[in-house]
Amino acid sequence: MRQKLTIPLFLALLAVMALVPLIGSRALVQELFMVLCLLVLALNWNMLAGFAGLMSVGQQLFVGVGGYAMFAAVILWGMDPLAGVLIGGVTAAAISVPVAFFAFRLNGAYFAIGTWAVADIARLAFGQWKALGGGTGTSLPKGAAQDMAGVVPIRALLDVSKAAAVDVMTYWLALALAAVMLAASWVFLRSRMGLGLQAVRDNPVAARSVGVDPTRLKALVFVLTAFGTGLAGGLIFIQIGRISPDAAFSLLDWTAFVIFVVVIGGIGTLPGPVIGVLVFYALEQLLADYGTVYLIVLGLIGIAVMLFARRGLWGTFLSRSGFDPLPLGHSAPKSAT
Amino acid sequence: MAILSLRGASKSFGALKVTDDVSFDLAPGEALGIIGPNGAGKSTLFNLITGNLRPDAGRVFLDGRDVTTETPMQRCASGIGRSFQIPQPFDHLSVYENLLVAARFGGGLSASAAPDACMDILRRTGLAQVADRKAGGLPLLSRKRLELARAMATQPRVILLDEIAGGLTDGECGELVATIRAIHAEGTAIIWIEHVLHALTAVVSRLMVLNFGKMLMIGAPDAVMAAPQVREIYLGIEA
Numbered sequence: 001m002r003q004k005l006t007i008p009l010f011l012a013l014l015a016v017m018a019l020v021p022l023i024g025s026r027a028l029v030q031e032l033f034m035v036l037c038l039l040v041l042a043l044n045w046n047m048l049a050g051f052a053g054l055m056s057v058g059q060q061l062f063v064g065v066g067g068y069a070m071f072a073a074v075i076l077w078g079m080d081p082l083a084g085v086l087i088g089g090v091t092a093a094a095i096s097v098p099v100a101f102f103a104f105r106l107n108g109a110y111f112a113i114g115t116w117a118v119a120d121i122a123r124l125a126f127g128q129w130k131a132l133g134g135g136t137g138t139s140l141p142k143g144a145a146q147d148m149a150g151v152v153p154i155r156a157l158l159d160v161s162k163a164a165a166v167d168v169m170t171y172w173l174a175l176a177l178a179a180v181m182l183a184a185s186w187v188f189l190r191s192r193m194g195l196g197l198q199a200v201r202d203n204p205v206a207a208r209s210v211g212v213d214p215t216r217l218k219a220l221v222f223v224l225t226a227f228g229t230g231l232a233g234g235l236i237f238i239q240i241g242r243i244s245p246d247a248a249f250s251l252l253d254w255t256a257f258v259i260f261v262v263v264i265g266g267i268g269t270l271p272g273p274v275i276g277v278l279v280f281y282a283l284e285q286l287l288a289d290y291g292t293v294y295l296i297v298l299g300l301i302g303i304a305v306m307l308f309a310r311r312g313l314w315g316t317f318l319s320r321s322g323f324d325p326l327p328l329g330h331s332a333p334k335s336a337t
Numbered sequence: 338m339a340i341l342s343l344r345g346a347s348k349s350f351g352a353l354k355v356t357d358d359v360s361f362d363l364a365p366g367e368a369l370g371i372i373g374p375n376g377a378g379k380s381t382l383f384n385l386i387t388g389n390l391r392p393d394a395g396r397v398f399l400d401g402r403d404v405t406t407e408t409p410m411q412r413c414a415s416g417i418g419r420s421f422q423i424p425q426p427f428d429h430l431s432v433y434e435n436l437l438v439a440a441r442f443g444g445g446l447s448a449s450a451a452p453d454a455c456m457d458i459l460r461r462t463g464l465a466q467v468a469d470r471k472a473g474g475l476p477l478l479s480r481k482r483l484e485l486a487r488a489m490a491t492q493p494r495v496i497l498l499d500e501i502a503g504g505l506t507d508g509e510c511g512e513l514v515a516t517i518r519a520i521h522a523e524g525t526a527i528i529w530i531e532h533v534l535h536a537l538t539a540v541v542s543r544l545m546v547l548n549f550g551k552m553l554m555i556g557a558p559d560a561v562m563a564a565p566q567v568r569e570i571y572l573g574i575e576a
Contacts, residue, residue, distance in 0.1 A: 192441045192442070192448070195430075195434065195437060195438050195441065196438060196441075196442055198427070198429065198430060198434075199427045199430065199435075199438040201429075202426075202427035202428050202429050202430060203425050203426070203427055203428070205389070205425060206421065206425035206426070206427065207427070207438070208389075208408070208409040208410055208413075209387060209389070209409050209413060209419055209421075209425075209443075210413060210438055210439035210442055210443045210487060210490070210491050211410050211413040211414050211439070211442035211443025211444070211445075211491060212410065212438060212442045212443075213408070213410045329430070329431060329434060330431075330433065330434055330437055330452075331431075331433070331469055332431070332433035332452075332455075332456060332459070332468035332469055333452045333453065333456055
């Protein structure tokens, strides 16, 4: 019944966020675009590490592949960047299958290092792709983003420049992606698969004995989150407009910050990444003028949360208050008790 | 045809032979008891049947089909349900959800059929009042009941029970025996490892004695318990 309050609240927040381009400055729209993309990455990593127990530090692989696939679609095949984003997601999911085949032989820390190594191999390999600029990278052709579907109606609607309309378009897409990802995570976790996943997290041996196949479930989550991460990658690089192997496969930008967001927000909880991304954004604003100190402070906060609030801010709030607005559980049929 | 058969099953951990050339057949709907001193290889035998362990030699058959290389998930779906000697609940799931996982996956029940089936089992095992409690917070006796209930939720045709009567009071033990007899009466075959003999003999029609991994005897409970070598080895009584 608590969902009755949560869903309207969620929709109201979504509506407010959707109205930001009408009120806010272009800089704010660009800033919030990156925050939303970070949220999408965090939701995916949380599903992977928090629910499926797959501690990957190689998710930049899928961001990079998504970005490069989008660039290839636009530059080599002359497609709309939006179609490129979709191709980015599909390509990332396709690549995740052989990656899973090798990485799933590893466990725990070995899995983490294995995924990292694969992502770095991809960084080096994509540097060899001469048609997309090799090691130095390339830019989206002039006007490619501005000819994107949806830009013209937005210009007409908001009466802004072409470049600003592109920002609004990518912002709305990022918002939609984040909202869909959050809703899809909730539906997935409450499904049969999600229940099995939570059983595996608690006790893999017992889960196998009641018919749950842990490897199959984890592989499914790995491929699905690769798809989501690839979509985000494609979208991010429309906005940036320039791609290079180092930027596309950046461990810091696409995985380390994401881990920070999920850990401080509350790993293995659904609202955790949302809280984490808010904290991250606030810190970014506060510490923007301090350069490297900013990263040191982030690191210290991450360590402090891991030591003193192991389940993150949301997890700590949950255990203190007992109030869960997004319950993932199934309650027993009432008529029977 | 036997629902479950072992043929020459052997398993060693290093130099220690924990299961040594065990063969037996279980008829559909039969109740078989297993006794033996600690370390006789009783739980290992269960692990060989469920697929948690692979035998070094010998085969396992389910409905005459060789399942020796199948995973625990596949065997569970084919109708083998088990309880663990040391309870293994899904701690962060509720008692009801513990059963729901088993019913949806191993039992293959639909989203509409599973909830009622689970509640029915919870009522029969006396867990209905704690259905929405987290399983991790249950006391030991309830955890043991949960082991039985969760195994039942996988809709097994053979249910393997590993020492679920230990530590119960006489009254609780009587309830447990009644529950197990009811499961048996519905046609589910049972293999039950138990030290509480009076509970065991109230249910089973055949008794197997294991010692140092070997099957010492199998037969009618009275005959087995009267056999001198069983009295000597298992009960420590000089014949």
